[in-house]
Amino acid sequence: MNKKSIFIIILLSTLAFGYYSSTGANEVSMRYTSNPQLPTILPSSEWLGTPLDSKGRFVNLYHPFESSFGDLIKWQTTKNPQKEEKKSENRRLLVELDSIIWKGSDDYLVWLGHATYLFRIDGTVFLTDPLLLDNTFLKRDSDLPFPVHHMPRVDFLLLSHNHRDHCDEKTLRFLAEKNPNMKVLTGLGLQTIIESWLKGHTVQEAGWYQQYTLLDSGLSITYVPSRHWSRRWLWDDNQSLWGGFFIQNGEKSIYFMGDSGAGAHFADIQRHLGSPDYCLMGVGAFKPEWFMHQAHISPSDAISAFNTLQGKFFIPMHFGTFDLSDEPRMEPWDILVQNQSRIDGALVEPIIGRNLMADR
Structure with missing residues (x-):
């Protein structure tokens, strides 16, 4: 591979997924922030808010992000030991649209691939981290269960962070046009990135352990x-927050992980908010683990995190739709099935288009 090819690969990877290098939570000079207009569910009497380093960048609670640009180069220029296995992989995620889902007023939970879930609770429709249309960097390896213009009405759009496989400009512009009353719930700092894509839609930003009021x-x-971490361009490393969502009503609860490495925050979430019924857990884009482990949890560690959360239903995501890493497309699911006896709950096969709440 010549130097020009290496440069192009690194540049595309940086623009597509961003990159960040910092001592993070090890900084001596720390300060804390939140949205003063939102209530905070205090995890402890010592909770001061979402932490920022001395440069005003968001940091993780327990694990500083310590990878470097050199690690990115190393990953991109090192041969993938599973290259041939990955190339010969011919399995795809199953797609089965159940048209009955949209009729009536029953709750539903439908996977649309990667980190995109469409669900209805008490008549309100939510959509997480939508990437529904191919863009310059990312092409789908799995079909949507319906033509994108048949997307049901969306009341609330939930955006976990700013990376391009979770926050897609083309998709957000489409949704904004189709849903004039849609509201956006996200983390601190993301509004400045997405507001020009919207049409005056309400955006509410939260810090960790804050509840939305809309x-x-x-x-x-x-x-x-x-x-995790955030970056959209070359100059905005960790200037917007990353996180997940814990959705509750009187009958059920859903935990949407977003992107995450393993860590003590899973125990914190369970202790402060309770055990979720449906755990939407990322399991893909985890190889090589020496590079990915800080940002994307492995299937095995996701099982441990689910058990820590004490959830009822383990629903995997973040695999099979986009080619983001070294493992074959369906390997994360295979690992979960092989280790199903370790799961202290029910493993749900995430068939795209199926109501994953049905009969549960």
Whole structure:
């Protein structure tokens, strides 16, 4: 591979997924922030808010992000030991649209691939981290269960962080045009990135353990920590927050992990908010583990995190739709099936288009 090819690969990877290098939580000079207009569910009497380093960048609670640009180069220029296995992989995620889902007023939870879930609770429709249309960097390896213009009405759009496989400009512009009353719930700092894509839609930003105030009574959404990082361009490393969502009503609860490495924050979430019924857990884009482990949890570690959360249903995501890493497309699912006896709950096969709440 010549130097020009290496440069192009590194440049595309940087623009597509961003990169960050910092001592993070090891900084001596720390300060804390939150949205003063939102209530905070205090995890402890010592909670001061979402931490920032001395340069005003968000940092993880327990694990500083210590990878370097050199690690990115090393990954991109090192031969993938599973290259041939990955190349010969011919399995795809199953797609089965159940048209009955959209009829009536029952709750539903439908995977659309990667980190995109469409779900309805008490008549309100939510959509997480949508990437529905191919863009310059990312092409789908799995089909949507319906033509994108048949997307049901969306009341609330939940954006976990600013990376391009979770926050896609083309998709957000499409959704904004189609849903004039849609509201956006996200983390601190993301509004400046997305507001020009919207059409005056309401955006509410939260810090970790803050609850959004735009929902009807009886339904709450809390923005919760993850172990990750953010970057959209070359100059905005960790200037917007990353996290997950904990959705609750009187009957059920859903935990959406977003992107995360392993960490003590899973125990914190369970201790402060309770055990979720449906755990939407990322399991893909985890190889090589020496490089990915700080940002993307492995299937095995995701099982441990699910058990820590004490959830009822383990629903995997973040695999099979986009080619982001070294493992074959369906390997994360295979690992989960092989280790199903370790899961203290029910493993749900995430068939795209199926109501994953049905009969549960």
